Amino acid sequence: MATRLILLGTAGGPTPRSPRHAPSQVVVVDDQAYVIDCGNGVAQQLQLAGVSPSLLHGVFVTHHHSDHNADLGNLFLLSWPLLTRPVPVLGPPPLSAILRSFFEMSRYDIEIRVEDEGRPHLSEFVVGREIAQPGVVFRDDKIEVRAALVEHPPVQPAFAFRIDTADRSVVISGDTRPCNALVELARGADVLVHEVIHLPAIGGLAEGNNGTRLFEHLRACHTPVDQVGALAERAGVGTLVLSHFVPASGVVPDEVWQAEAARGYSGRVVVGRDLLEL
Numbered sequence: 141m142a143t144r145l146i147l148l149g150t151a152g153g154p155t156p157r158s159p160r161h162a163p164s165q166v167v168v169v170d171d172q173a174y175v176i177d178c179g180n181g182v183a184q185q186l187q188l189a190g191v192s193p194s195l196l197h198g199v200f201v202t203h204h205h206s207d208h209n210a211d212l213g214n215l216f217l218l219s220w221p222l223l224t225r226p227v228p229v230l231g232p233p234p235l236s237a238i239l240r241s242f243f244e245m246s247r248y249d250i251e252i253r254v255e256d257e258g259r260p261h262l263s264e265f266v267v268g269r270e271i272a273q274p275g276v277v278f279r280d281d282k283i284e285v286r287a288a289l290v291e292h293p294p295v296q297p298a299f300a301f302r303i304d305t306a307d308r309s310v311v312i313s314g315d316t317r318p319c320n321a322l323v324e325l326a327r328g329a330d331v332l333v334h335e336v337i338h339l340p341a342i343g344g345l346a347e348g349n350n351g352t353r354l355f356e357h358l359r360a361c362h363t364p365v366d367q368v369g370a371l372a373e374r375a376g377v378g379t380l381v382l383s384h385f386v387p388a389s390g391v392v393p394d395e396v397w398q399a400e401a402a403r404g405y406s407g408r409v410v411v412g413r414d415l416l417e418l
């Protein structure tokens with residue numbers, strides 16, 4: 141069966157929004173599923189995508205901003221009765237401490253359910269492994285995963301992942317400003333899922349209690365949509381999929397995202413949306 145890629149959440153940033161959920165995607169190869177990033181709602185989105193957590197064979201976290209990891213522990217806690225095997229969970233430090241803290245935070249519920257419902261302990265299904273270096277970080281009978289260090293200051297390290305299967309190559313940018321390491325990682329890939337920001341539209345985000353600082357953060361460590369096409373062209377990818385939209389509210393129409401991303405790019409541009417399968 142062909143490798144499937146499903147976008148589970150396509151919003152940038154942790155604040156819940158409609159209609160886009162926080163960032164996450166799943167790659168399914170035959171009966172094995174691999175989740176990349178675990179924004180809020182990932183367990184529910186996986187359900188809506190029709191992918192059972194019983195198929196989980198790996199979870200990969202690009203970096204530890206909360207839009208990418210808020211539901212990492214919850215993916216397992218909420219899917220617990222459906223889990224059938226230990227699942228490798230890979231991400232940058234402090235992944236181990238995050239998982240430890242999650243199990244401690246959830247100890248009351250976990251112990252009650254182990255005792256009352258006879259479940260195996262949740263920790264038996266989660267095998268955390270920190271990624272310290274770029275390169276090949278995971279390999280099984282279906283996929284190979286290669287990580288590249290991307291530029292998302294001040295988060296360090298932050299990774300992008302390339303997933304190669306028998307029939308397809310998919311790259312997930314994570315969060316990054318325009319970055320040569322990502323272009324190298326994505327070279328010749330079939331699909332590049334890349335984060336995008338629309339700078340002229342985020343003036344309106346300068347609201348709340350941290351507007352100015354937030355704007356500076358967004359400008360310094362994300363990729364303007366009018367630059368992403370040139371990156372995809374340099375990498376020679378077949379399809380560029382836009383995701384992690386900032387702003388995610390819908391104030392920027394799909395046609396604008398599409399047209400800006402197509403600048404300097406000769407391949408196909410897809411404006412991502414939740415639950416879109418590619």
Ligand SMILES: [Zn+2]
Nearest residue numbers: 153205207315
């Ligand atoms: Zn993000």
Ligand SMILES: [Zn+2]
Nearest residue numbers: 203205292315
């Ligand atoms: Zn981030």
